[in-house]
Amino acid sequence: MIGYAIRRTLYGLLVLFLITTFVFVVLRLIPGDVVRLQLADAPGVTQAQVDALAAELGLDQPVFTQFWSFISGAVTGDLGTSFETRLPVTEMIVERLPATLELGLLAIMFSVVLGVPLGIISAIRHNSFLDQSLRLVSVAGISVPNFWLALLLITYLSIWFGWSQPLVYAAPWENLGTNLAIMAIPALALGTSAMAAVSRMLRSSMLEVTQSNFVRTVRSRGAPERLVILKHAGRNSILPVFTLLGLQFGNILGGTVILESIFSIPGMGSLIFTSVQMRDYPVVLGCVIFYGAVFIFVNLLVDLVYAVIDPRIRYS
Amino acid sequence: MSHGHIARGAAHDLRVEGTGVENESGRVLLDVQDLSVEFRTGGGVLEALSGVNLTVRQGEVVAVVGESGSGKSVTALGVMGLLGNGRVSSGRIMWDDYTDLATARPKNFRAIRGNDIAMIFQDPMTSLDPLYTVGNQLSEALRLHRRMRRREARAEAIDLLGMVGIPDPGSKVDAYPHQMSGGQRQRVMIAIALACSPRLLIADEPTTALDVTVEAQVLSLLRDLQRDKNVSLMLITHDMGVVAEMADRVVVFYAGRVAEQGTVDDILQNPRHPYTQALLRAIPRPSTPRDEPMPAIAGNVPALHEMPAGCRFADRCPLVHDRCVEQPPHVAISSEHSTACWLATDDRSSAVLEGSPA
Numbered sequence: 001m002i003g004y005a006i007r008r009t010l011y012g013l014l015v016l017f018l019i020t021t022f023v024f025v026v027l028r029l030i031p032g033d034v035v036r037l038q039l040a041d042a043p044g045v046t047q048a049q050v051d052a053l054a055a056e057l058g059l060d061q062p063v064f065t066q067f068w069s070f071i072s073g074a075v076t077g078d079l080g081t082s083f084e085t086r087l088p089v090t091e092m093i094v095e096r097l098p099a100t101l102e103l104g105l106l107a108i109m110f111s112v113v114l115g116v117p118l119g120i121i122s123a124i125r126h127n128s129f130l131d132q133s134l135r136l137v138s139v140a141g142i143s144v145p146n147f148w149l150a151l152l153l154i155t156y157l158s159i160w161f162g163w164s165q166p167l168v169y170a171a172p173w174e175n176l177g178t179n180l181a182i183m184a185i186p187a188l189a190l191g192t193s194a195m196a197a198v199s200r201m202l203r204s205s206m207l208e209v210t211q212s213n214f215v216r217t218v219r220s221r222g223a224p225e226r227l228v229i230l231k232h233a234g235r236n237s238i239l240p241v242f243t244l245l246g247l248q249f250g251n252i253l254g255g256t257v258i259l260e261s262i263f264s265i266p267g268m269g270s271l272i273f274t275s276v277q278m279r280d281y282p283v284v285l286g287c288v289i290f291y292g293a294v295f296i297f298v299n300l301l302v303d304l305v306y307a308v309i310d311p312r313i314r315y316s
Numbered sequence: 317m318s319h320g321h322i323a324r325g326a327a328h329d330l331r332v333e334g335t336g337v338e339n340e341s342g343r344v345l346l347d348v349q350d351l352s353v354e355f356r357t358g359g360g361v362l363e364a365l366s367g368v369n370l371t372v373r374q375g376e377v378v379a380v381v382g383e384s385g386s387g388k389s390v391t392a393l394g395v396m397g398l399l400g401n402g403r404v405s406s407g408r409i410m411w412d413d414y415t416d417l418a419t420a421r422p423k424n425f426r427a428i429r430g431n432d433i434a435m436i437f438q439d440p441m442t443s444l445d446p447l448y449t450v451g452n453q454l455s456e457a458l459r460l461h462r463r464m465r466r467r468e469a470r471a472e473a474i475d476l477l478g479m480v481g482i483p484d485p486g487s488k489v490d491a492y493p494h495q496m497s498g499g500q501r502q503r504v505m506i507a508i509a510l511a512c513s514p515r516l517l518i519a520d521e522p523t524t525a526l527d528v529t530v531e532a533q534v535l536s537l538l539r540d541l542q543r544d545k546n547v548s549l550m551l552i553t554h555d556m557g558v559v560a561e562m563a564d565r566v567v568v569f570y571a572g573r574v575a576e577q578g579t580v581d582d583i584l585q586n587p588r589h590p591y592t593q594a595l596l597r598a599i600p601r602p603s604t605p606r607d608e609p610m611p612a613i614a615g616n617v618p619a620l621h622e623m624p625a626g627c628r629f630a631d632r633c634p635l636v637h638d639r640c641v642e643q644p645p646h647v648a649i650s651s652e653h654s655t656a657c658w659l660a661t662d663d664r665s666s667a668v669l670e671g672s673p674a
Contacts, residue, residue: 211400213442220396220437221457221508222430225422232445311492312446 001307001314008303012296019292020074024067027281035059037279038083057083070285079286084278089286093268097290100256100267102172102179106187107252108245111194116241118195119202123237124229126207134199141196147258150189157185169266186259194248201244205237212236239309246302253291342374344413345516345548346395346433351407351418353387353394362620364390364402366572369646372516377542377549379559379580381595382569383617388552389438391569392518394418395550396435397425412515431461434509435518439525440501444493450477450504451489457511476507481537499530503537510541517542518550523558535562556599560584565652568592571617571628574646578653588655591629627658635659 035054039045054060058069070080079089118138122131158164165185170178209215210233218232256269264270268287275283307314353365365387372378380388393399395409397417409417411428420428437443445453454476455469464472470489477485480503493501502522509517519538523531539562542549551562559566559580566583568576568591576589587593594613604610615632624630630640639658647660 213437213439214445216398217437217443217505217508218445218453218456219398220430220435222426222428222460223456224426224460227456227460232448235447236445310447312494315492315495 004307004314005304008300012300016289016293016296019296020071020289021067023285023288023292024070027285028063074289079289080282082275082280082283084275084280084283089282092271092283093286093290096266096268096271098171098267099169099265100253100260100269103183103187103190103256103260103265103267103269104249104252106183107191107194107255108249110187110191111198111248112245114191115195115198116202116238119199119241120206120229120234122199122203123206123210126203131203135203138196138200141192142200144192146189146193146255147262149192150186150259150262153185153189165263169264182263182265186263186265190252190255190259194245194252197244197248198241202237202241205240206233209233209237235309239306242302242305242309246299249298250295253295342376344371344373345411346370346372346550347408347410347413348391348395349408349410351391351394351409352405353390353399353402354405355399355402359621363405363623364572364620365394366623367407368569368572368574370567370574370577372548372550374515375546375548376564377539377551377562379563379566380550380552380569381554381556381559381566382575383554385571385617385620386569387572388569389520390572392435392520392550392552395433395518396429397422398435427461430457430514431512432514433516433518434512434514435520436502436505436509436522438521440498440505441525443505444501446493449490449492450496454489454504454508454511457508461512472511473507476511477504479510479541480504480507481533482507497530498526499534502526502530502534506534506537506541510545510547513545514547516548516550518552520552521554522551538562556584556596568595571623572620573628573656575629575657576653576655578649578655582650582653586649586653588649588653588660589629589657590633590635590659592655594632594634627656 035050035057039050039053051060058066061069073080077090079093081088082092085092118134122134125131154165166178166181168178169182172179206229210229215228215233218228223232253269256267257272258269259265260267260269261273268290272284272287275281275287348368348370351365351368352363354361354363368387368391370378370380370391380391382388390399390402393402394404395417397420404418407418411417411432415424415428417425417428444450451470451473454473455464455466458464458469458472459466462469474485474489477488482488482500482503488496488500493504496504502525506522522538523534526534535558538549538551541547549562551558553559563580565579566577567574568583568589570591575591576583576587583592584596587596591613598611598613600610613632618624618628618631624641625643626641627633627636627644630636633640637658642658644656644658645661646654646656648654649660
């Protein structure tokens with residue numbers, strides 16, 4: 001079990017290194033010079049000023065040197081300095097992290113709390129009218145873009161119920177009520193497609209498991225259906241759902257970029273959004289790597305959960 | 317399709333045998349009467365079992381034999397109420413004279429299933445939940461039916477594992493199915509089935525998935541436990557050697573019907589149905605010449621959706637004659653022995669019965 005965890009962690013670190021390299025290279029390959037963009041508005045810029053700024057930003061060094069200095073900083077937790085604010089990127093991320101984590105976790109919670117029961121109901125009553133309706137809702141949930149759903153929610157909640165969100169963001173430790181009122185709609189919009197995907201995945205995997213021989217054995221013991229579904233079929237069919245959740249977490253992280261911007265939530269998503277507009281590449285790089293790290297961590301967690309649930313993985 | 321057409325005298329004989337009144341062979345535990353089972357599929361309703369009669373008495377081993385798809389397993393699953401998308405379309409499954417399992421409420425059925433009637437399945441590799449220890453799965457039956465506490469059930473589970481010959485049961489109780497061999501898993505399945513001391517054990521080809529040496533061990537374990545605990549055994553098999561060794565009585569299935577049933581001596585020494593006779597001829601013996609093809613029954617079992625109205629074996633029967641276009645009655649040869657073949661009727665020469673449903 002411990003060996004398994006170590007192996008998984010090492011894989012995760014390798015993937016993170018590959019992501020970092022990839023993003024670093026891609027950012028350098030984007031046409032356009034950051035220095036010239038930053039100085040573009042000022043008339044009469046001299047080459048000396050350009051060189052000075054380039055030197056200040058470390059852009060006069062060969063790419064490999066830049067990469068090496070970034071990596072050696074990154075392993076100590078230093079992700080460089082923002083071109084725009086001149087603040088350490090790590091500091092900016094740490095400040096923005098809680099809002100994004102909260103949003104992501106709320107979205108995941110929503111998708112699990114609703115998606116799991118819906119999937120079970122669909123599987124138990126498969127091909128019934130209820131199941132058909134739920135499947136229709138699922139397909140719609142997967143297909144609808146989350147930002148559009150969020151806008152619909154804002155609009156119709158205010159038209160039908162006269163309810164609108166608080167305008168000013170508050171962290172959960174400042175004012176939990178305000179915070180949740182702001183977070184509810186983007187979390188709902190973000191979690192909808194994951195919820196739909198979870199219920200569909202659970203439906204099909206549970207249908208498969210309930211046809212299996214060992215479920216018949218459990219029934220032959222005289223076990224009530226509740227025990228059959230929740231203890232045996234449930235645990236056996238939840239594994240693919242965890243894999244799915246790990247992957248969906250990536251979509252949710254991606255979705256935070258737009259949704260945080262729409263809802264003015266001061267998280268990493270909106271930071272990426274403004275940094276891209278400002279061409280603040282160190283911040284974009286830092287945030288993307290951080291998202292990558294979170295994604296890898298979540299999927300590492302999924303792998304470990306797998307081992308907890310399935311002894312065949314634990315003992316191999 | 318008519319499945320209730322039974323020659324009157326023969327039907328009467330069989331009924332007397334099936335009512336469970338005092339009988340030297342013990343009281344009737346399971347009495348399947350005129351059972352038909354159908355499955356709804358995309359292509360319509362298929363009848364997998366048509367008018368099956370069979371009984372299992374206290375302490376008796378009844379072997380159910382027949383080809384794949386002949387209805388052996390469907391009968392067993394029907395008794396267990398585990399037909400899935402199939403349903404009992406007619407007939408009764410009388411348990412211990414008072415409960416009709418075909419119409420029992422789920423709650424009442426659950427109290428019998430796993431407690432009075434238990435079943436072990438064909439494939440031990442997939443019949444245990446891979447995510448729980450064998451002890452957990454063993455305890456489940458005990459906790460359900462015996463309302464045992466966790467610790468109590470665990471101790472009992474260890475005893476049961478010892479009883480079925482698992483070495484070091486105290487540590488094996490915490491093993492997961494994937495850590496055991498096929499033979500051990502089937503022993504665990506037997507332990508689970510016997511956990512609540514059932515009165516009837518249904519074993520559906522319990523050794524098909526095992527290799528030959530293990531097969532012999534598992535069968536002798538089954539026989540020993542059956543004798544020790546005086547539990548009735550309904551043994552589904554297609555191995556006539558196993559039948560000869562273990563069975564008191566034999567029920568031969570063909571294409572969803574009972575072709576012949578009787579004591580093991582009746583069936584093996586004096587088979588009256590051409591199908592049973594062909595089945596016995598098909599057993600390879602040491603004397604069977606090796607350079608000749610193995611004896612086999614020509615043709616195939618008719619598919620469920622194209623069952624002939626008359627005798628279902630007619631197409632493959634070497635003794636087929638005019639009357640076989642009609643469904644044969646169950647003819648009593650003796651109080652135990654009956655066969656569904658026109659050849660066994662006394663009035664063999666008489667013309668085709670008029671007015672009988674086809």
